[in-house]
Amino acid sequence: MDRPQITRRAALLVGGVIAVATVLGSVPATASASPLPTAVSAPPQIDDLGPAVVQFSLMSSVTIGDTLYVGSRNVEPARIVAVHVPTGKVTAVTYLDTGHSLQAMAADPTGRYVYAGVLQNATGPQPNLYRWDVTTPQEPAVPIGRIGNRNVRAIAVAPDGHVFAVGDGGPTPPPLWEYDPGTGLVTDLGSPDPSATGARAVAATDTTVFYGGGTLFGGGAARAGLYAYDRATGASTNITPAEMQNDPSIRELAVFDDTLMVGSAASTEQSKVAAMDLGDFTSYSIATSIGKTAKKFAMIGDTVYFANEAGVMSYAPASGAIEQLSFDGPSLGEIWGVDDRGDKLVVTSAFGFVAEIDPAAGTSVITDLVTAGAPASPQAAMGLAAGLGSVYVGGTGAIAHHDLAAGSVDYLRAPGEAKDAISVDGVLITGQYSSQGIWRYDPTDGLPLSQAADFPGEQNRPQDVHWDDVNKLALVGVQSDTVGGGSLWTYDPATGQSDMLLNPIDAQQYVRAVTTRDGVAYLGGGLQNADGPGTVVAVDPVSGEEAWRIAPLPGAGVSALAVQGDHLYGLTRKGGFFVVDLVQRTVVHTADVSSVSSGFAALVTNRGVVYGVSDTDVFRFHPATFAVTEVVPDINGAWYSGAHITNDELGNLYTLQGRNLVRIDDRPIPVDVVAEARCLGSKAHVIVSATNDGPEPIVLTITTPYGEKAFASVAPGKSATATFHTRSTSAPSGAVTVRAARASDGLETSNPAVFEAVICR
Numbered sequence: 001m002d003r004p005q006i007t008r009r010a011a012l013l014v015g016g017v018i019a020v021a022t023v024l025g026s027v028p029a030t031a032s033a034s035p036l037p038t039a040v041s042a043p044p045q046i047d048d049l050g051p052a053v054v055q056f057s058l059m060s061s062v063t064i065g066d067t068l069y070v071g072s073r074n075v076e077p078a079r080i081v082a083v084h085v086p087t088g089k090v091t092a093v094t095y096l097d098t099g100h101s102l103q104a105m106a107a108d109p110t111g112r113y114v115y116a117g118v119l120q121n122a123t124g125p126q127p128n129l130y131r132w133d134v135t136t137p138q139e140p141a142v143p144i145g146r147i148g149n150r151n152v153r154a155i156a157v158a159p160d161g162h163v164f165a166v167g168d169g170g171p172t173p174p175p176l177w178e179y180d181p182g183t184g185l186v187t188d189l190g191s192p193d194p195s196a197t198g199a200r201a202v203a204a205t206d207t208t209v210f211y212g213g214g215t216l217f218g219g220g221a222a223r224a225g226l227y228a229y230d231r232a233t234g235a236s237t238n239i240t241p242a243e244m245q246n247d248p249s250i251r252e253l254a255v256f257d258d259t260l261m262v263g264s265a266a267s268t269e270q271s272k273v274a275a276m277d278l279g280d281f282t283s284y285s286i287a288t289s290i291g292k293t294a295k296k297f298a299m300i301g302d303t304v305y306f307a308n309e310a311g312v313m314s315y316a317p318a319s320g321a322i323e324q325l326s327f328d329g330p331s332l333g334e335i336w337g338v339d340d341r342g343d344k345l346v347v348t349s350a351f352g353f354v355a356e357i358d359p360a361a362g363t364s365v366i367t368d369l370v371t372a373g374a375p376a377s378p379q380a381a382m383g384l385a386a387g388l389g390s391v392y393v394g395g396t397g398a399i400a401h402h403d404l405a406a407g408s409v410d411y412l413r414a415p416g417e418a419k420d421a422i423s424v425d426g427v428l429i430t431g432q433y434s435s436q437g438i439w440r441y442d443p444t445d446g447l448p449l450s451q452a453a454d455f456p457g458e459q460n461r462p463q464d465v466h467w468d469d470v471n472k473l474a475l476v477g478v479q480s481d482t483v484g485g486g487s488l489w490t491y492d493p494a495t496g497q498s499d500m501l502l503n504p505i506d507a508q509q510y511v512r513a514v515t516t517r518d519g520v521a522y523l524g525g526g527l528q529n530a531d532g533p534g535t536v537v538a539v540d541p542v543s544g545e546e547a548w549r550i551a552p553l554p555g556a557g558v559s560a561l562a563v564q565g566d567h568l569y570g571l572t573r574k575g576g577f578f579v580v581d582l583v584q585r586t587v588v589h590t591a592d593v594s595s596v597s598s599g600f601a602a603l604v605t606n607r608g609v610v611y612g613v614s615d616t617d618v619f620r621f622h623p624a625t626f627a628v629t630e631v632v633p634d635i636n637g638a639w640y641s642g643a644h645i646t647n648d649e650l651g652n653l654y655t656l657q658g659r660n661l662v663r664i665d666d667r668p669i670p671v672d673v674v675a676e677a678r679c680l681g682s683k684a685h686v687i688v689s690a691t692n693d694g695p696e697p698i699v700l701t702i703t704t705p706y707g708e709k710a711f712a713s714v715a716p717g718k719s720a721t722a723t724f725h726t727r728s729t730s731a732p733s734g735a736v737t738v739r740a741a742r743a744s745d746g747l748e749t750s751n752p753a754v755f756e757a758v759i760c761r
Helices: 010-017
Strands: 045-051 058-064 068-074 079-086 087-096 101-107 113-119 129-135 142-145 151-157 165-168 177-180 185-188 199-202 208-214 225-231 236-238 249-257 257-267 270-279 280-288 295-300 303-307 312-316 319-322 334-339 344-349 353-358 361-368 385-386 389-392 398-403 408-424 429-433 437-441 449-454 461-468 473-479 486-491 498-502 510-517 520-526 536-539 545-552 558-564 566-573 576-581 586-592 602-606 610-614 618-621 630-634 653-657 660-665 672-681 683-692 698-704 707-712 720-725 734-739 748-755
Touching: 045 101, 058 101, 058 344, 068 334, 068 344, 087 602, 113 165, 142 185, 165 208, 177 576, 177 602, 208 257, 225 249, 249 295, 257 303, 270 303, 280 295, 280 319, 303 334, 385 429, 385 653, 389 408, 389 429, 408 473, 429 473, 437 602, 449 486, 473 520, 486 510, 510 566, 520 558, 558 602, 558 610, 566 602, 672 698, 672 734, 672 748, 683 698, 683 734, 698 720, 707 720
Parallel strands: 058 334, 101 151, 151 199, 199 249, 295 334, 385 408, 408 461, 461 510, 510 558
Antiparallel strands: 045 660, 058 068, 068 079, 068 101, 079 087, 101 113, 113 129, 113 151, 129 142, 151 165, 165 177, 165 199, 177 185, 199 208, 208 225, 208 249, 225 236, 249 257, 257 270, 270 280, 295 303, 303 312, 312 319, 334 344, 344 353, 353 361, 385 389, 389 398, 398 408, 408 429, 429 437, 429 461, 437 449, 461 473, 473 486, 473 510, 486 498, 510 520, 520 536, 536 545, 558 566, 566 576, 576 586, 602 610, 610 618, 618 630, 653 660, 672 683, 683 720, 698 707, 698 734, 734 748
């Protein structure tokens, strides 16, 4: 059904009225799950708003002759498209049986096969290695086996056709894996680097395989490790350049004739690039690069080209000079492929296009992959924000903007991924992964999405974005993948000023969750796995001063936080639920809610009630008893990095059902509110009618900018109507809230509504 638009003033009024809603009592702490409320609420209304984010998202590419093969990201089934570069047309598509993304692709020396490895959500017996015979592209890619790691991060093919793969997501330091096309066997060759937590670089010659490892997540002792594995003896030798040993990992490897190119991923320093003599590993030239990533090598003449976070770099090993390549095309964003095709570069952008660049002339030809024929699909989504008739859904390289009044969707080009977002007076504020900081978009000013604040590159993964209405700050909780710990970012949209509080919990715990009350920020901590202290810290986001800390459910990382009244609600990644009395600073309730929530979840306060969403369910907590109630079971949202839920000024909830965006109108106490500004004589009046659609009498309190009226008992099916005199000949658009309370279970909720402006003549 149609939903009214809401002005900025109305939004502020609704927010202010909802904020003063009261909550009844608390109960003693308990370790068991809470019983369901006995009172009956109306079932929620669910509106399907269509696919949340639709695009051809990508994560890898490789070129054979005139054809570029591109691997998809965050769509199922995963797919490879073949793009004929000279004509800019997709000539073939193949779909894979497993996995959600392809980060690893390589071509064999004969040009007959494309090998691919997938990222997947869980380990198991299913294959994660595939081969596509591109001489018969009409035939699908076939599974050829599996490496024991969950994710395949890199693949290389030796001159003799043997395939080598590395990855992460296993119980041990990641091994080097070999596929023998003669026998069809995949063999574990052991882990060259016993301290590595992940590996995402591999290259091979007839005699040697080069393995690049380090740390991908969690910090710790693992650092960049480059190893030479002797194919004849099985022995591995550490050949890491001294200049790279402080970087978190080796990011890329490639062999060009008698040279091994090495790129690192950095955190607190800039990345490095090395050209190593294959005949003498101690002989190499090395240079400090620009940015925190050096990946995807290609070579034209004596110049090596590679990608950093947002562009193509050129490197002259003889002089050590590294420069950014200038050309006449658009911003490339994150780059997932750099190949040479004659004297030109073929660059694959996460924005969904291919740029063929002439580095000498500085010219380019751009091919949009969807226009070329690549199949766009609904992808797994990330951050979510709603306000003033718009809903924004984060994807990879793009943010989908759903205009609810128009029923349209347009796309904002966004570097990386909007891991979370908020809408403040209609302005979108996002936390962008990786190392992209805070971005801002105002749909009324005609300007594109742009970066509003930048932060140190090692603080790379925003987790939670929250609005502090007292200090008028956007707060972003962040994790540092490679160093450990995290930070709290602050951004003032009025002044453009930003700041960062480093490791506000400790040097190990990420800042997984953020919420506020009365100008105090509450931060929830966690580690890379589900374990950890699970510390909650109260800090002043302006001064950075810590007020207090508590560990409500030790042994589990915090997943989400929200505040309602005097209580802080929290979920853990192990299915725990806790409530902290913010006045007493004590835990007053705990429960096991793993039946509806485990892993990464999200919380939001809406209509005076705290709602949650997990990968499987939408649920809410009773504000007096803290009992949990399922609202939408089996919602099964297709989230890429943890579920999200948000609300708008009218009390509607938004989340995903499958890969579709849905709007949920849930009224724990079923009350229908209609507000109207009307002329009575020459004066403007605001008339509010609230109908009790529930089965028992309720107490109603109507609050408007022009006064408040209470009704002690409104029977089922009956309405309470109040008229408020503005004492003016006009009334601007505004908002009202009707608080409802029922005696059977002590539940109290807030129900917002808006009215349009009126001028009386």
